[in-house]
Amino acid sequence: MNDPVVAKRPAGSGDPGAARGVAAAPTASEAPIPPTPEAPETPKAPHVRPGDRIFRGLATGSGVFIVVLIGAIGLFLILQAIPSLGLDQINFLTSREWNTSDPANLRFGILDLLLVTVIVSILALLIAMPIALGIALFLTQYAPRNLARPFAYVVDLLAAVPSIVFGLWGLFVLGPVLYPFSEWLIDTLGWIPIFAKGNVNVQLGGTIFTAGIVVAVMILPIITAVSREVFDRTPRMHIEGAIALGATKWEVVRTTVLPFGKAGYVSASMLGLGRALGETIAVMIILSTTSAAFGWSLFDGGATFASKIALAAPEFNDTRSAGAYIAAGLVLFVLTFVVNAIARSIVAGHKEYE
Amino acid sequence: MSTNLADPTRLATPPTFQAVSLSRRIKNGFATALVWGAFLIAIIPLVWVLYTVVQRGFPVILDGDWWQKSLSGLLARQQGGGAYHAIYGTLVQGLVCGVISVPIGIMIAIYLVEYGGRSKLAKATTFMVDILTGVPSIVAALFIYTVWITYAGMGRSAFAVSIALVLLMVPVVVRTTEEMLKIVPDELREASYALGIPKWKTIVKIVIPTALSGILTGIMLALARVMGETAPVLVLAAYAPFINYNLFSGPMASLPLMMVNERNNPTQAGFERLWGAAITLVLIITLFNLLATVISRVLAPKTK
Numbered sequence: 001m002n003d004p005v006v007a008k009r010p011a012g013s014g015d016p017g018a019a020r021g022v023a024a025a026p027t028a029s030e031a032p033i034p035p036t037p038e039a040p041e042t043p044k045a046p047h048v049r050p051g052d053r054i055f056r057g058l059a060t061g062s063g064v065f066i067v068v069l070i071g072a073i074g075l076f077l078i079l080q081a082i083p084s085l086g087l088d089q090i091n092f093l094t095s096r097e098w099n100t101s102d103p104a105n106l107r108f109g110i111l112d113l114l115l116v117t118v119i120v121s122i123l124a125l126l127i128a129m130p131i132a133l134g135i136a137l138f139l140t141q142y143a144p145r146n147l148a149r150p151f152a153y154v155v156d157l158l159a160a161v162p163s164i165v166f167g168l169w170g171l172f173v174l175g176p177v178l179y180p181f182s183e184w185l186i187d188t189l190g191w192i193p194i195f196a197k198g199n200v201n202v203q204l205g206g207t208i209f210t211a212g213i214v215v216a217v218m219i220l221p222i223i224t225a226v227s228r229e230v231f232d233r234t235p236r237m238h239i240e241g242a243i244a245l246g247a248t249k250w251e252v253v254r255t256t257v258l259p260f261g262k263a264g265y266v267s268a269s270m271l272g273l274g275r276a277l278g279e280t281i282a283v284m285i286i287l288s289t290t291s292a293a294f295g296w297s298l299f300d301g302g303a304t305f306a307s308k309i310a311l312a313a314p315e316f317n318d319t320r321s322a323g324a325y326i327a328a329g330l331v332l333f334v335l336t337f338v339v340n341a342i343a344r345s346i347v348a349g350h351k352e353y354e
Numbered sequence: 355m356s357t358n359l360a361d362p363t364r365l366a367t368p369p370t371f372q373a374v375s376l377s378r379r380i381k382n383g384f385a386t387a388l389v390w391g392a393f394l395i396a397i398i399p400l401v402w403v404l405y406t407v408v409q410r411g412f413p414v415i416l417d418g419d420w421w422q423k424s425l426s427g428l429l430a431r432q433q434g435g436g437a438y439h440a441i442y443g444t445l446v447q448g449l450v451c452g453v454i455s456v457p458i459g460i461m462i463a464i465y466l467v468e469y470g471g472r473s474k475l476a477k478a479t480t481f482m483v484d485i486l487t488g489v490p491s492i493v494a495a496l497f498i499y500t501v502w503i504t505y506a507g508m509g510r511s512a513f514a515v516s517i518a519l520v521l522l523m524v525p526v527v528v529r530t531t532e533e534m535l536k537i538v539p540d541e542l543r544e545a546s547y548a549l550g551i552p553k554w555k556t557i558v559k560i561v562i563p564t565a566l567s568g569i570l571t572g573i574m575l576a577l578a579r580v581m582g583e584t585a586p587v588l589v590l591a592a593y594a595p596f597i598n599y600n601l602f603s604g605p606m607a608s609l610p611l612m613m614v615n616e617r618n619n620p621t622q623a624g625f626e627r628l629w630g631a632a633i634t635l636v637l638i639i640t641l642f643n644l645l646a647t648v649i650s651r652v653l654a655p656k657t658k
Contacts, residue, residue, distance in 0.1 A: 055554030059465035062458055063479040066524070070482045073493070076500045134392020142389050151393065158400050160639055162582025164610050165632050168617065169403045217399045224396075246371075248378055250385035271488065278490020281584040281610070285617065306492045306585070313495070313589040319504060329496040333489065340488035344481065 077330040084323025092327065096293050098308070103320040110305070110328055112294045116208065117304040117332075119296075120283060121276035123212030124219055129269050131216075132223035136265070139224070140231040141253055152228065159221035167285030170214035175205020175286070182209060186299060198299030199292035206288030209298040214286060215279050219272035226271060230264025230353055231257050263350050270343030274336045280306035305332040404636070411633030414626045420634075424607075426596035431621040437631055439597040443608035444638065447512050448581040450601065451519035456573055458520070459527025460562075466528070467535040468557055487525040494521040495589035502590075510591055512598075512606040518586035523576045530572025534565035567653035574646035578639045584610035609635040 085092055087106045095109020139152050182202050189195040200206055238256040247255065284307035294302050303311065309325045309332075316322040347353055374382075414420060417436070424439035462479065470476025498518040502508050538561050546556040562569070592605035593615050600606075609631045616627040 049552045049554075051554050052552050055557070056469055059461050059469050060475070062461035063465040063470060063475055065458070066462055066482045066486065066528075067475070067478050069521070070485055072501075073489070073497045076497055076505070077493075080500045080504060131392045131395055134389045135396050138389045138393045142386065143393075154400065155393075155396055158396065160578060160582075160643055161400070161403055162584070162610065162635055162639065164582070164584045164613055165403060165407060165636060168613065168628065168632060169406050173402070173406050217396075220396055246374075248374060248382035250382040251378070253385070274488040278488070278492065280490060280492040281588075281614075285614075306490055309492050309496065310585055310588050313585075314592070316499065316589070322499070322504070326496055326500060329493050333493045336488050336490055336493070337485060340485055341481075344484050 074333065077326055077333060080323050081327035081330050084320050085327055087320055088324070100321040100324045103318045106320060106324055108324045110331055113303060113305050113308055113328060114331070115294050116302040117277055119298070120208050120212050120215060120304055121273055123208065123298065124215035124276045125269060125273050127213060127216035128219050128223055128272060132220050132227060132268070132272070133265060135220070135224045136227035136231055137253060137257065139228050141249070141257060155224050156221055158217065163218060163279065163282045164285065166214050166218055167282035170210055170282060170286045171205060174214065175210050178210055178213070179203055179205060182207065182299060193296045194298050196295065196297040196299070198297040198301065199290050199295055200288040200299070200301030202299050204288055206286055206301055207299045208287070208302070211283050211286045212298070214282050215276050218279060218282060219275045222275055223268045223272040226268035227261065227265045230261040230268070233353060234260045263346050264353055267343045267346040270339055270346065274339040274343065277339065278306055278332060278336050280310050283307045284310045305329065407629065407633050407636055410625070410629035414630030415633055420630060424595060424597045425627070428595070430619050431623050433623040433626065437609065437612060437627070437634055439594065440607040440609045440612040440631060441634060441638070442597060443512060443606045443611070444581050444635070446601065447515050447519065447587070447608060448577055450513065450516040451523055451580055452573065452577050454516065455520045455523040455527055455576070459524045460531050460569065462524070462528045463531035463535055464557060466532050468553070468561070483525045483528050486521065487529070489521065491522055491583050491585040492589070494518050495586040497521070498586070499589050509603060510605070511603050512591055512601045514590040515586050516601070518590055519580040519583060522583060523580045526576035526579060527573060530575070531565070531569050534568035534572070535561060538564045567650050570653065571646040571650040574642050574649060578642035578646070581642070582610065582635060582639055584614065587611045588614060
């Protein structure tokens, strides 16, 4: 971090303002010193200080590093998964069996994992989306001005609770409380497949139903935070216009805030879905494992991608067995990648959010 | 003041302001109730979780031994001992992760704000940071497992955990730092350039100090987040009921790992350790969150 050749040329070297792309012209006109012509591409004397060059290199390198890193994650997971996939005795995508105890005879398929992961996430999303919408509207439009910030802080606190604590709470506290309700659902609506009696003991609470509710609580803060930011950017003029026309509070929200923030809210929900898909420890603790196949009921047990991997992780000793789990992890990675990329592309199309 | 009006209460034109009709008022009231309700519903699990943790764990951590002893030599059903070993593990793994992530994260943010502009690389970087934010912790752990344990041939260790946590912490640091650097006024940069200060020195001496409180707050919040992560410790470190100071070899406990281990212990001792560890972890995370708030208050930006 030494800087040997400074102060030879007071102004104009480096490229101040060029990278920022703004504000160079207006301030220059006020300055008593005549502005140095901005020509960063073809400087008269291409003198860049070594300190600048090093620092720029470090910063750019860090940027490249992160791009490479994501590529490396995919690459290494693929490299490690391919040999095991080759040894797989059954179809990886369409089988429900998972037996990796004998590395010489690997039998693993992800269909059940995929279904359980998706059902848990969708249940969580269905619960969390309306509530998060309500909270975001509450915090931006309804809450008393001076209380909005502390209230927002309280919701953010939900994100600070470690997922393992949520898991323990879900299994030991929420599960027993939900049991009578689950029982009632099974008794009265059991003829609908998703409310049918599942393949695990409902009394223990280790069902997709419990897991979905807990995951819903865990993704609330992210959906709320992103939606809140978007709702906050509703143009003041739109809101005031609606008020001037005599709209009630709800009509203001319905005619200005919601149309403006819709895309942001959908994007926020996708981010929440991404979180839900990858949620590991809480689901691992809550869901009862079962050898029975997934039967489309909310009261089934089973395992998601993440919980399956986490359960087996301490016993990763054989590369081939571990490869089976890494293949599952790869599918999870691709799944979350796609969901997050969609979430991002939704917002990217809306310049007014920036 | 006119005198010849037949009906003084009759208006010449229909009133401009009409009463809000009943159905609109009902809808409005209904929406307000729903929105308040949504907020209250979100509060329930938060209070409930915290109450559970405090009620079950608080008596455990009052014992001085909890903070000073490990579980070395104790059987699963024997009460006593403490979480010293796990607290050490959680703090050290978190701090090592912080030491690695903070420079990387800040440099990426500097690149994005000061150098990247609208270049293709900057766009790719922003995109990748977003993706990295969404990478599940278990996938990050598997990646490090593949690179560190399978390919590099190293054993499971606390250091591997720290590297996996880096993947989770860097995007958070980048995001907060980026936000903070963006709100540093350009006038400050331009004033510095006008004095002939090179760009890198401007960044280090002017831009970063101005944004420092926000950056530190973000770092504290990020640390609080990674310390509660369980998936990486589960995949990359083995549990030890005794203290292990060595980051690079041997099993090392951490609070989440201790909880995973004790949750299947059906005895009273297991119950106490489980919830004791839970409240300790929540306390540590709260402490870092508080620290973040204090930092943002004390080191508040010097410019408006």
